[in-house]
Amino acid sequence: MNRKDMLGLRGVSREEITEILDTADRFRAVGERRIKKVPTLRGRTVVSLFFENSTRTKVSFDLAAKRLSADGVGISASTSSAKKGETLMDTARNINAMQPDAVIMRHSCAGAPHMLARAFPFSVINAGDGINEHPSQGLLDMLTMRQNIGDLEGKTVAIVGDVYHSRVARSNIYGLTTMGARVLVAGPGTMCRPEMDRLGVEVRHSIDEVLEESDVLMMLRIQRERLAPGMLASSREYSEFYGLDLQRLARAGEKTLVMHPGPINRGVEMSPDVADHAQSVILEQVTNGLAVRMALLFLLLGGEGGQDA
Amino acid sequence: MGFVMDSKDIQRSLSRIAQEILESNDGAERLLLVGIHSGGVPIAQRLAKLIGQAEGEMPAVGEMDITLYRDDLYTGLEKPVLGETKLPTQLRGVHLVLVDDVLFTGRTVRAALDEVMDYGRPARIQLAVLIDRGHRELPIAANFVGRRLDTEMGDKVLVNAASSPAASDNVSIDKAEEGPQ
Numbered sequence: 001m002n003r004k005d006m007l008g009l010r011g012v013s014r015e016e017i018t019e020i021l022d023t024a025d026r027f028r029a030v031g032e033r034r035i036k037k038v039p040t041l042r043g044r045t046v047v048s049l050f051f052e053n054s055t056r057t058k059v060s061f062d063l064a065a066k067r068l069s070a071d072g073v074g075i076s077a078s079t080s081s082a083k084k085g086e087t088l089m090d091t092a093r094n095i096n097a098m099q100p101d102a103v104i105m106r107h108s109c110a111g112a113p114h115m116l117a118r119a120f121p122f123s124v125i126n127a128g129d130g131i132n133e134h135p136s137q138g139l140l141d142m143l144t145m146r147q148n149i150g151d152l153e154g155k156t157v158a159i160v161g162d163v164y165h166s167r168v169a170r171s172n173i174y175g176l177t178t179m180g181a182r183v184l185v186a187g188p189g190t191m192c193r194p195e196m197d198r199l200g201v202e203v204r205h206s207i208d209e210v211l212e213e214s215d216v217l218m219m220l221r222i223q224r225e226r227l228a229p230g231m232l233a234s235s236r237e238y239s240e241f242y243g244l245d246l247q248r249l250a251r252a253g254e255k256t257l258v259m260h261p262g263p264i265n266r267g268v269e270m271s272p273d274v275a276d277h278a279q280s281v282i283l284e285q286v287t288n289g290l291a292v293r294m295a296l297l298f299l300l301l302g303g304e305g306g307q308d309a
Numbered sequence: 310m311g312f313v314m315d316s317k318d319i320q321r322s323l324s325r326i327a328q329e330i331l332e333s334n335d336g337a338e339r340l341l342l343v344g345i346h347s348g349g350v351p352i353a354q355r356l357a358k359l360i361g362q363a364e365g366e367m368p369a370v371g372e373m374d375i376t377l378y379r380d381d382l383y384t385g386l387e388k389p390v391l392g393e394t395k396l397p398t399q400l401r402g403v404h405l406v407l408v409d410d411v412l413f414t415g416r417t418v419r420a421a422l423d424e425v426m427d428y429g430r431p432a433r434i435q436l437a438v439l440i441d442r443g444h445r446e447l448p449i450a451a452n453f454v455g456r457r458l459d460t461e462m463g464d465k466v467l468v469n470a471a472s473s474p475a476a477s478d479n480v481s482i483d484k485a486e487e488g489p490q
Contacts, residue, residue, distance in 0.1 A: 022391075023391050026374075026391040026392075026393060027391075029393070029394065030377070033427065033428065034428075034429070035427040035428070037427075038377040038378065038427070039377070039378060039423065040376075040377040040378070040382060298377075298389070298391075299389075302382045302389050
């Protein structure tokens, strides 16, 4: 992989995705050692810049940097000068003046990481920009699928819920279709629009229409913070038509994988017994997230792709 | 291109090294041979077989990829490709023998030593190489050497040896162009 930044999976080739996933497989082994740290990125500086809340992603990137021996510092919106009215570009100029090697960025505006990537020499990894993309999540989802059901070519993955507001869904759609998988999306009409078929997916309007065909059921959280008034009638109604419970899981079959990017709203998009079910790989996704993020940092900052190579 | 060892030379050298390893470690009981990716891996497997034939018991064999421990990751010309590190046993108390095909600057061995330490604390670590071509940049020496070769810094030493002896096995030197490099 020869890139400065990882901004999204749109336009990332099958070869590159395979290289990232293969590298992540190796880093999983590092996580199973007693000493989980390697000296690879010694002396490199990684800044995480989060303008939206996060627990999983931020901890995962921070740990990934630490396990590669990079020095990491984190800035979150609630404690930054953005509160005092500083613009994003000014914040970035100041960070750039401290010569970081990479900036991990989450922002509510789609395209914000792209703007920084164009303007500055440091590598930018998009950790979620508005409703656009969340590439490391897409990659860790594909890694988890690959480990459990093998090659993604020809497999059927259903993404259920608020697809419209989901950057996780979008990154998965770009990545999975590139890898030759068939993607179904299902959700309320307000969150799963017919014109989404332009992304190369098949649009359905009830979870019952995807159960039998799917190798993977990826359940999404309702993103209340992004919903316009009237988009969702009630959580109970949503759960009725789109929630995954044990009966529906049984119809899907015992080989179907259950995934969720987290955080889960138990009882809404899935019942608690499904979340903790043997077919659920939700915590494997988290373990893989760390490996994928180590792989991204390694591939972007190591070797020829590095800035002072 | 000059050939310096044929398949019989290689097999004789490895047989002698296998004997020396056994002598130095009082048998194969606590031995762990670790081949360094990629050239050291088949050499380690062949040494293990030879030791197994001599003792009636195969020593443990592992492999190690040192990419994450390299000191030239940012200046190296090649893109890093991660290989696998597989160590079959706990390292505490074992007699670990690092195995590589060619010993040159010593930087690979330095990286391998660091990686071993992250996996555990062997009772001792030794180094076995098929070829020692000189030009060390670090204070590192091999315990067991197949053959020492006089080379120029810019020469390429090519080892072609599979994990089982084959007639096509050989070692050759690709001489650098004349003049200072």
